[in-house]
Amino acid sequence: MSLKINLRHLEDHGLHLKGELPVAELDLGVNDELIHLEKPLRYDLSVELLHDAVLATGSLALALDCECGRCLKKFKTELKLTGWAAHLPLEGEEKVPVENDCVDLTPFVREDMLLNFPQRPLCKPDCAGLKKKAKAGETEGRKTAKSAVWSELDKLKLK
Ligand SMILES: [Zn+2]
Secondary structure (H helix, E strand, O other): OOOEEEHHHHOOOOEEEEEEEOHHHHOOOOOOOOEEOOOOEEEEEEEEEOOOEEEEEEEEEEEEEEEOOOOOOEEEEEEEEEEEEEEEEOOOOOOOOOEOOEEEOHHHHHHHHHHOOOOOOOOOOOOOOOOOOOOOOHHHHHHHHHHHHHHHHHHHHHO
């Protein structure tokens, strides 16, 4: 699946696009070791042809497998853009490339996903980070060792 839209198909009426875009095709180019993208981006869009532009509106969602930047706990979250809109001009200086009557929504989706991409994932906003491990067991251990010595001595006495 790709997000290429044939303008001829838009001439009579708008289109509704619903599907998934593979991560490889989305190609966000982020190299963040705390965030992994394993599932495709899901889109649900209405596309219409205005007289000199294509307008796409709808929602985009991308599942993120994250590791908390403070406590390293793994958690899942979703980058979701509801009410997303892209305006692709077909005329003028900003006009988008048209190939075989098709325009590609992918660069617009990519740009907005990147703009909203978490900079430092946290499992919760007030994550306190890694807990320091209490030094439990140290005094306990010494006591056991001592009583073990005494019981060894008791054994000796019995002989
Ligand atoms: Zn955390």
